[in-house]
Amino acid sequence: MTAEKPILLIVNLPPELEESFIDWLLEQEHISSFISQEVRGHRETHEEYSQAEKVRGNKRLVQFQVVVTERFLKSIEQAIENEYGGTPIFYWAVPMVAQPR
Numbered sequence: 001m002t003a004e005k006p007i008l009l010i011v012n013l014p015p016e017l018e019e020s021f022i023d024w025l026l027e028q029e030h031i032s033s034f035i036s037q038e039v040r041g042h043r044e045t046h047e048e049y050s051q052a053e054k055v056r057g058n059k060r061l062v063q064f065q066v067v068v069t070e071r072f073l074k075s076i077e078q079a080i081e082n083e084y085g086g087t088p089i090f091y092w093a094v095p096m097v098a099q100p101r
Helices: 015-027 051-056 070-084
Strands: 006-013 035-041 059-069 090-095
Touching (some): 006 070, 015 059
Antiparallel strands (some): 035 059
């Protein structure tokens, strides 16, 4: 029997969605822990930036790092789309090559 491959799901979203997203993550039965931190987003174009963000040259975001299994990745992606579709949430999934036991 082979172990399920862990995937690091990295999600970036606007600060105003942070509390809602934390509550949503805590409700997911296949997620036992996660990390969140403030980050700055940088883009080539700034059409979507507020005036203050244009002056600063970056956009404040909250980033979540969640370890999931390959098996549940698609269902989590679908759940994010269902719950937060239409909002500026960006995410990517990265296979993990090492994880402490």
